[in-house]
């Protein structure tokens with residue numbers, strides 16, 4: 001499965017159900033099957049960071065990156081999202097794909113702090129090889145949430161964090177990576193097509209330029 005061709009992976013991911021009732025304040029824009037397939041394919045082919053690894057999907061939504069990681073051979077995946085309704089869709093998708101090595105957790109990522117001593121947070125700290133995520137971009141009165149997700153992802157991983165970010169944040173990302181003592185690599189660019197999911201979008205569709213980023217823990 002880890003060597004599955006890009007097109008085949010994409011066609012599997014096209015069967016995943018999207019949000020029943022997307023919430024704009026939580027930035028519930030699903031990653032398209034094409035973008036998810038390209039990300040997962042590159043992560044495995046270039047870095048070998050999925051097959052046999054424990055993977056964390058922060059803001060897992062309906063689970064496209066979670067299920068894609070399983071298809072690519074992850075040993076275990078934990079999907080975390082704040083929204084119980086999204087997790088319900090994710091559970092349905094997991095049942096459809098008959099995957100068993102996945103757990104889901106309802107948790108606000110913003111409240112995960114290294115200073116917090118709760119057991120669940122101890123459990124999450126540095127427990128995963130790889131984090132793969134499409135975080136909220138911080139455009140809905142939640143400025144900075146994208147960086148909160150990266151900070152939490154770095155706290156919970158030992159090897160690398162793969163994430164999507166708005167193109168215009170790239171300089172800030174480089175600065176934060178330097179502050180945090182991790183490496184940063186821009187692996188590619190995508191047009192994130194936010195289809196007319198929300199009534200407030202006047203245009204038919206909105207294209208957002210995003211970058212695909214790898215943060216690496218220095219060994």
Ligand SMILES: C[S@@+](CC[C@H](N)C(=O)[O-])C[C@H]1O[C@@H](n2cnc3c(N)ncnc32)[C@H](O)[C@@H]1O
Nearest residue numbers: 026029030031059060061081082083108109134
């Ligand atoms: C851009 S969507 C990505 C969904 C999914 N990972 C995908 O790739 O299609 C961002 C996700 O982050 C979740 N989210 C937003 N704020 C969050 C928070 N504070 N803590 C945890 N999850 C959050 C949303 O519910 C949503 O599912």
